[in-house]
Amino acid sequence: MATYTAPVDDIGFLLTRVFDFDATMAGLPGFEEVNAELAVSVLEEAGKFAAGVLEPLNRPGDEEGCTLENGLVTTPKGVADAYRAFADAGWCSLSGNPEYGGQGLPRVLQILLDEMLSSANLSFGLFPGLTRGAVEAIGHHASAELKATYLPKMISGEWTGAMALTEASAGTDLGLLNTRAVPNGDGSYAITGTKIFISSGDQDFGGNVIHLVLARLPDAPKGVKGISLFLAPKFLVHADGSLGARNGVNVGALEHKMGIHAQPTCVMNYDGATGWLVGEPGRGLNAMFTMMNAERLFVGIQGLGIAEAANQKAVAYARERLQGHGADGTPGPVAIINHPDVRKMLLTGRAFADAARALAVWTALQMDIADRHPDATVRREADALVALLTPVVKAAFTDFGFETAVASQQVLGGHGYIREWGMEQFVRDARIAQIYEGTNGVQALDLVGRKLGLEGGKLPQRFFDLIKADLDAALPSAGAALVTPVAEALARLQGATARLAANGGAVEAGAAATDYLRLFALVALGWMWVRMAAAATDEAATPVAQRKAVLARFFVERMLPQTLGLDAALAHGAPSLMALHADAF
Structure with a gap:
């Protein structure tokens, strides 16, 4: 049965022939020593980890799933060890801010790493991906004290992150949320409420889980202008950075889902949990959307990753499966890759994945330019282009990614319906990407309406x-x-x-x-x-x-x-x- 191969040759072609990566990096302060040769060598190692460590856990993790017992979440066998190996190897810190221990490498490398993780094991990739999104929000909006306390261990991967937005009565319309935050009188707040659909809400890797929670202050007005953002850790943190008492952050249940079974999607209860304000009161959505926009691009890359992996498996099967006569009259049986309709399905998936990867690299380059270019006007223009492309990448990549997964499953015929071949898992896992972090219909409305x-x-x-x-x-x-x-x-x-x-x-x-x-x-x-x-x-x-x-x-x-x-x-x-x-x- 075919295994995943990271598309390193294609990445090298994009960085050296299509985008002139070296020249772009040379013009960005702090990236002068980064070039395509370095990027490809780093991503080759990432591909080895994804294929050798993470892909073998994908199907077993899907079958075993996560469990909750006595308030404790257990991830499938091997996931915790794989995560610790991933963090120890430095992959969590790849694009992190060097001020807090990150490697400070370009977004281009991060996005391409995210694609590989999504191809090999989508459930696993959500742990570092959501943590990085939380890091973005904290880094842009939190106080210096919160940054110093939480960012180093989140960037290193010792601690993980989650964002808690959705409630049973407040999904896309977050103005309806009811979670409350009451001042404790010492600069902290007591947060009370229940959130649903919280990916990476808890784990058994050790360390801490840092929740970014949307809630209302007692005097907050109704609607979105009354929402603030709070940081609430699973464990309180001592002044020396060590873990203290368990906070009032608890898993009430695990969601029973169509896919991503190895990812603990939690119902989270905040029972007077101690939290700290991130950003300004009443401007929680402004702070949260720093995380959300990063996550929407990340989810788009998940669609690309699934498409790449599914297409690879379908091509390998189509080369080996013998059936029927050749369309050109060649006596049968012939490999089904010779049949025009099978070729159409395979080529459609490949034509999407290669172009999507190119567009993802272009978008990531704009993100790097927006962060580091010495000219403020150039930074502003690049940032606007990223904003324009964000809903397109999220929605189109996940739509086409799901379509590619379905077509790839179709190539396998009856075997595509059988679990051991892995194709039906791609279909189930890909489907969530069209829904979470803002449904694709919402992304389309964001594009045309804003x-x-x-x-x-x-x-x-x-x-x-x-x-x-x-x-x-x-x-x-x-x-x-x-x-x-x-x-x-x-x-x-x-x-x-x-x-x-x-x-x-x-x-x-x-x-x-x-x-x-x-x-x-x-x-x-x-x-x-x-x-x-x-x-x-x-x-x-x-x-x-x-x-x-x-x-x-x-x-x-x-x-x-x-x-x-x-x-x-x-x-x-x-x-x-x-x-x-x-x-x-």
């Missing part, structure tokens, strides 16, 4: 101009057969964007949102394919370059035409969606 209006509506046009410039530059090497269809799809996207701006209104935005996001994503992926195809013509005919040229053509001819249907649907607007009375459904 992000398109940034910079007075000029941000999307700036992004479109950037794509257009790259398409023009790539035309001589990539050729009109690839560039022109992407340029035409970009024109459709620009037209749809203009119609949304002209029509306005919540109903039209809601009716357009998911189709518009998919259209946006297909154009962005097409942009990446043009860049990769152009780069492939500039180097010797390596296997990677040869594959890129073929896949670029497949994407443009077989996937990009979806933009025609999406544009036609968007042009009709909301009337047919809203015409049927609710009672008539």
Whole structure:
């Protein structure tokens, strides 16, 4: 049975041929010594850990699941040891702030590591991923004292993190939450309430679990403006950094889920738990969204990781499975990879994964530029582009990732339905990524309702101009057969964007949102394919370059035409969606 192989050759191609990683790093203070050779060598080791340690735990962990007994969470056999080995090897601290013990390496390396973890063991990857998100929020918004107390051990991986937002009556609309925080008179607060769906809410790795909890102060107004953010650890911490008494942070139950069974998704009870304010009173969502936006990109990468792993397994099976005659008349039985429909499923998954990885690297480079570029204007522009792409990466990558998992399962036929082959787990695990950290419908509404209006509506046009410039530059090497269809799809996207701006209104935005996001994503992926195809013509005919040229053509001819249907649907607007009375459904 095929095992996961980290896509290191593809990563090397992206960093050296498509994005000129070395030149970008050279212009960012603190990254001058980072280059593609270093990045690839680090990621090669990450791939070995993912394939050798984490993937073998994936199916057993899914079958065993987590347990809760006497208030204590136990993760599946081998997970705790694997996590400690992961932390001891320094992987938790890869992109962490050096001021608190991190290695300070670029986001590009972090995102590519996250992809490998998601491919090998999605449940495991949530532990360091959620911890890093909590670190982001604490690092941006907490007091110096809280940072000094919690960040070093969270960045090292000795302690883990979780975010506690959702309540039974408050999901997407967090303005309805009821958890309360009452001042204790010493600068701390007593937090009382119950949260649900809390991934990594507890673990048996040792150390501490640091919860970031949304709650209301006694005089807080209703709605989102009355929400504050608090840090509540599982164990209180002494002045010397050692662990003290157990805090009032307890697991009430474990959620029974469709997938990610090796990840303890908890119902958390905060029974007068001692916590400390993070950021300003009443601005909890502002602080929490620092974590949420990081997590949304992380979840998008989970979709990519599942797609990569599922496609690899499907390709390996299709090469070995013999069935039927060849479509060209070759006597059978032949390997099913020779059948056109099987090839279509495999190529669709591969064309998505390679382009998504490229777009993820581009987005991560913008994050590094936004953090470190010496020019404030360049930093601000890069940060805005990341904001624009965040809902697209989260929603499109997880939609296409789930579709790839389903198609890869289909390649295996009946074996795809059987647990021992691992494909049905990919389908179950991938499905949650479309839901958590804000459903994909919410991401689409964020794109059309908020992000398109940034910079007075000029941000999307700036992004479109950037794509257009790259398409023009790539035309001589990539050729009109690839560039022109992407340029035409970009024109459709620009037209749809203009119609949304002209029509306005919540109903039209809601009716357009998911189709518009998919259209946006297909154009962005097409942009990446043009860049990769152009780069492939500039180097010797390596296997990677040869594959890129073929896949670029497949994407443009077989996937990009979806933009025609999406544009036609968007042009009709909301009337047919809203015409049927609710009672008539």
